[in-house]
Amino acid sequence: MAALLYRLGAWTYRRRRTVLVAWLAVLVAAGALAATAGGPYRDDFSIPGSRAQQTLDTVAERFPASSGASAQVVFVAPAGHRVAERRAVIEQTLGAAAKLPQVAGVVDPFTAKTVSADGRVALANVGYHRKRADLADGTLAALEDVIRPAREAGLRVEFGGSAYDSADESGHGTEAAGLLIALVVLVITFGSLVTAGLPLLTALLGVGVTVAGLTTVAGMLTLPPTAPALALMLGIAVGIDYALFIVARHRSQLASGMPVAESAARATGTAGTAVAFAGLTVVIALVGLTVVRIPFLTAMGLAASAAVVVAVLVAVTLIPAVLGFAGDRLRPKPGSRAVRHAAGDGRSGIGGRWVRLVTRRPLVSTLAVVAALGVMAVPATGLRLGLTDNGSAPAASTQRQAYDLIAAAFGPGFNGPLLVLADLAGSGDGQAAARGLAERLGAVDGVVAAGRPQLSADGRYAMLTVIPETGPQDERTERVVADLEAVGGGSVAVTGVTAIGIDISAQLEASLVPFALVVVGLALLLLLLAFRSLVVPLTATLGFLLSVGATLGAVVVVFQWGWLADLVGVARTGPVISFMPIILMAVLFGLAMDYQVFLVSRMHEEYAHGGDPGRAVSRGFRASARVVAAAALIMISVFASFVPGGDATLKPIAFALAVGVLLDAFLVRMTFVPAVLALTRHGAWWLPRWLDRVLPNLDVEGMQLSGPVSEQSAVPVAVV
Incomplete structure (x- = not known):
């Protein structure tokens, strides 16, 4: 793959005007389609095949006047x-x-x-x-x-009521703050405003194409509002990061004296290969959300994966073209930090001091990270999932005001009435059977009242509304739903927004462990192929699980316990949006593999060149830590910028991703992983010979490019 991307980078460099015009044309065409054929985003919290959904479909068929909002x-x-x-x-x-x-x-x-x-x-x-x-x-x-x-x-x-949603319509201006922080990080990383602006501009172009494309799709299919929001958030983050890795490699090679054309092609072949690998892992994980078989979650996964695909395409095609336009203006000046870094003078930097601290007592460092993340994960055992309602809307909104007034005046159950459908076939007197059912349901523990039954036109079905004592987010309401169906028997089913929300949460909870096993298995396989080692994939996977557990613990502390809730802008504590954990695992998995590849590949290269295993970890870390830290800070700032202005659905997702990247990048990838590799020494890179012969060589490190791969004379340079 490295040689293929090398040739692609060389071609886009030579045809840079054509490539730039092509991308601008794609952006304009996508915008035109969105303006003419686009449609609105619409929530559709349905769950085909569930009993509550099937019952709601029957209500829509038999009682059409009662099936709307x-x-x-x-x-x-x-x-x-x-x-x-x-x-x-x-x-x-x-x-x-x-x-x-x-x-x-x-x-x-x-x-x-x-x-x-x-x-x-x-x-x-x-x-x-x-x-x-x-x-x-x-x-x-x-x-x-x-x-x-x-x-x-x-x-x-x-x-x-259900005609009003819980979205915060106060605006999302804080996203601009995230972009500003990203620009500051890039300027500090490169020491040049021009160089810093390249990843930002190309990422925005890619996001523009993605969002315009999703708007066009919304005109033909049902897409929830969270789909473009997640795609925007993820597209900006990975778009900047992927461009950053390639531009940083290019600058490092220029600092070593490599010609611009060769450097652009080689950066695409080396860093671009790692970008493609990392992007593929994110896409696979996001597309894997389709196995849960919940339509709105499938739409979110596919929309976010589209954003990642566009970000990868921009990185390996547009970035080399833009590097061609920049030419020698990106070459660091003699004596600059970049030149000293390329010459191997990195011992005095923060990265050098940190890796020496971590690897001086590797066992202590390893146990400290495991203990810290393990303690943070403890609150995750109390994680409760649910769907948002108007009680999660901003306090000043009319729907939140109505929600609170109803709860205070009539009881919280009036905000989540349950719809009960009874099949009266074979009951004889339908009216009498329906009245008897209403009396029995009204006597169920936890029920305030059961309304007057309505019969369908053919008299087969009876529908009535049951008001529980507790609100839609209360655990006791779930028990009331189960008790109503038990009292009514097999011919009675409960539906409505509350019942469907319970079904969705239950299905997502049931899917969480199988999905986690798939993600973990995928991580082991991909890293085994990438690094041809047993310790590296096992370490990376364990670190990923620790990051997820600790992140979920932080979510529980803030969104359920209420710690720092005012600072984050949580309107009401309670259950977390039900699909947050599975989205977190899918996205964080890809990002974790991203940082793993960029950090460990340099360590592996140092070891492959005959270095001492401890020295390989130290030198490899110093060579890549600054760029990985910058990429993580950009991710964190972008995700965090969606927290203040996000609604009750997006806010916990953005918060979880920001915390997850923080923990995974700095505690796992930059502390736990180098400590374990230093602890295991030669064993870190061991692979049974029979397995080494069987596994294909992906060359995510670009080792094929260690020598000339074209007729151009390549200046020797260390490959990250």
Whole structure:
């Protein structure tokens, strides 16, 4: 692969104008398609095949008027007054709401008796024919507009329900701060603003192509809003990092005196090979999310993998072309830090001092990292998963205000009503059977009330609403769902947003261990092929598991226990979004292998050239640690920038990725791994001969390029 990418780098260098124009044309074409054929992103938290989803599909077929989204309208009278005093204006506004397009029906609070005990709060419900994702633009704004007379009459009015989501619409300007921090890190790394700007600009071009492409796809398929958000976050991070590795190699070779053309091609063949390998691992892990068989998670995995593929293509094609435009302007000046580093004068640097500290007592360093990450992982045993609801929305939003008012006035269960469907076939008198079922369900422990049953047009099915005592995120609600189905028997099933959320969380929890085993097995196989060693893949995999465990522990501490919750901007503590752990494992796996390849490949090269194993670890670390540390800091800053402005879905994912990269890069890859390699010495690079003969040679280190590979005369240079 190294020789192939070498030739690709040489070709793109020579045809740099053509390559640049081609990428700009792709960006313009993708933008034009997004503008003309793109569509909105829509949530679809469905889980085909689950009992709750099948029941909901039956409800949509038999009770079409009850299958769409619903908006809760909360009326609050001023202190010392009752909503009954404004009954006329409430009924007038609700009557106007009933005439709006797509409205299936309106439930009056005075008829339904959903008025609080003190008479100050009334809860109305507006049902729609369609799900929230299918509501026409302006539908909710029209509802709020017709309710305005109630506000003018002195009532406080808030809106919630499934028609409103928990997203934070306050903006995401903090992402720019992440890019600014990335630029600062690049300037410090290279000591040149021009060099620092190259990875940033090429990464933004790649992200532009990806996001425009996803917008176009959204016009044809259902993509959740989290899909482009994850693709944007990951695309920026890996786009900058992959470009950084190639540009850093190029600068190092220029500092050694290599001609620009040869250096661009060789950097693509060596660092580019590692980039392609690292990108492949991320893509495989993300595409692996399809095995969970949850549509929105599949969409997220494929969208994020598309961002990584584009980032790799940009790195191995556009970067060599841009290096050609920059020419000798990127060559470090004589006597600069880069020239001294290329000459091997790195003992006095931070990397040199750190690796000497770590390897002086390698057993102590190893045990210290394992102990620290093990302690951090302890809270992960209490990890609870669930889907977000309006209780996770920003405190100032109308849906969060409505959620809190309903919970205080009527109980938390009113924010997560359960929909019960009963098959009355063979029951004789359907009405009597339905009433009897309602009485039995209303007597279940943890149930506040069971509504009046509705019969389907053919009389076969009965549907009723059950209000639990506890809210949608409460563990006790799960027990209520199970008890309702047990009392009702095999002909009764529970569905609705809360029940489907429980099913999704259960399926994801069940998939977590098998997915982890697949990821671990893949890590062992890929690293075995890459480094032809047993210790290296075992060490890398153990470190990855420690990083994941410690990261999940940090998530529990912040998002469930509430430590530093205000600093992170957590609106409400409770269960974490159910697909966060599996997304974390998929993404962090690829990034961990990325840093593993760039650090250990240089150590392996030093050892292969006949060096002492301890010296190989030290020299290899000094040669690559600065670039890997810069790449990790960029990743952390990009992920962290999505935390303050992220909604309840994206925030824990961004937080987990930022913490995961921090722990994995600095504690595992830059401390644990060199300590273990120094501890095992020659054994670190041992592989049985029979296995060595069987395994193919991937050459992720670019060893094939140690000599001339073309008619150009290559200046000898150490290969990272």
